[in-house]
Amino acid sequence: MSEMSYTVEEIARLLRISKVTVYDLIKKGDLVSYRVGKQMRVDAADLDAYKKREKGLSPNLQEEFTDRPADRSPSYRAVAAANGMRTIVITGQDISIDILARHIEKNVTGMRPLRAYVGSLDSLISLYRGECDVVSTHLLDGETGEYNLPYIRRIFIGSSYLVVNLLSxxxxxxxxxxxxxxxxxxxxxxxxxxxxxxxxxxxxxxxxxxxxxxxxxxxxxxxxxxxxxxxxxxxxxxxxxxxxxxxxxxxxxxxxxxxxxxxxxxxxxRVDLVMLKKPHNREWIQALLQILNSEAFLNELRVIPGTDTSQTGKVMLET
Missing domain, CATH: 3.40.190.10 (Periplasmic binding protein-like II)
Incomplete structure (x- = not known):
């Protein structure tokens, strides 16, 4: 049996979909994955199983087509589910997001973060589509000279959301x-x-x-x-x-x-975090706000050259 595995980027290219969509498939449990360090990986057998399911094959026939051994290590998401945990997808390409993810994993009980390395505009669109949970954005509006809020207002018309500063x-x-x-x-x-x-x-x-x-x-x-x-x-x-x-x-x-x-x-x-306000995520949003205002988190941000944390944790807009 082949031991080949794929990164999220490779899966996105193979399936001709965005990386955020791949993370959404992982988040929903549709695509079995596991973590190696900070990187998510998907075995070739599990990718084949997903494609067969999408083509209409019965999930009960998976074992017959994938040659999946019984002693295979459980996936990252499977382990999280077995322990009563839920996962949240956080987008952004900056190291500050990696720091935030580590603090969430360490301090929020029952929560495991997944990282999606996606740009600002694509992140906002993915949040609108329900493909992720927390996005970071730093988009300058050329007409107003304001960061982030003009884009957010245009995309999330009629939605209930929270915008919190991460850093400048x-x-x-x-x-x-x-x-x-x-x-x-x-x-x-x-x-x-x-x-x-x-x-x-x-x-x-x-x-x-x-x-x-x-x-x-x-x-x-x-x-x-x-x-x-x-x-x-x-x-x-x-x-x-x-x-x-x-x-x-x-x-x-x-x-x-x-x-x-x-x-x-x-x-x-200015880099802000955007989250949709829904009944099921209020608890972890409050935990996230506590992390953003904690000295432990702020001290880690401050060592990044040029980082201004004077507004970190401040609510910039709430609807």
Whole structure:
């Protein structure tokens, strides 16, 4: 029997669905999974079983088609269910979300967090669809200059929700060490020959860049590398560090991780958490608010370069 297993990203590619949808399948128990460190994995046999069920085969015939041994280790979700636990899916790509997940797992009885590394806009849409439970977002609205709330109000019309601040942090240019091209403002993106490395659509850095291009009358097609996308901030910094790009949009903490990258602050970015208010989640929302305001959690955030926790735990909007 093959011992092959897949990551969430690989499952998403194989099934041609989003990573959040994969996490939702795991959350519902439709896709058997287990955890290796911080990563969720799905065995090939369990993926085959899921596909056969979706094609209409009886679940009772699973053993016949998957060659599943009786002594297989129980899945992460199965263990949680057996112990009377429920899981919540938390989205976001920042290390602060990993810290939050650890505190939830440690301090909230009967609760296990699952992490989905999804961008801000896709996270909000997934929350609207009921595919996740807590989302982090840092989206600048170009028309109002306000973070997050304009997007949230437009997406969750008629819904009952809670928006709580996670942190604030500086955002700006990632440039080569010493800033040899002397890049200090958004208008510098008009310079001919400047090579950009971009993020994928829907993430906060991409939304910020597009808003600033619009405000400064800069056409994206005139930017070299605008279509060159990286799926994470480290990828952007690595392109700048290697000299493959002159500039990227990112955060101070990312620059601090690279020897050959400097940071130019342009804006203070606000990261908020969004949760839908429903009868079944009121208890864990209150526990989450307690964690956000605890000194243990705040102390861990404060060691991240550039992180401002002055509003962490503050309710920004409640409906």
């Amino acid at each position: 942090r500086p955002c700006g240019f990632l440039v080569a060490k010493g800033n040899p091209l002397d890049l200090h403002g958004w208008k510098d993106l008009k310079r001919p020959g400047l090579r950009l490395v971009n993020r994928e659509k829907g993430v906060g850095a991409r939304v910020l860049l597009d808003a600033q291009l619009s405000l400064h009358g800069i056409r994206s097609e005139r930017l070299i590398g605008y279509d060159q996308e990286e799926s994470n901030p480290i990828g952007v910094a690595a392109k700048v560090a290697s000299g493959e790009a002159d500039i990227g949009i990112g955060h101070e903490k990312t620059a601090a991780m690279m020897d050959n990258v400097d940071f130019v602050k342009l804006i203070e970015e």
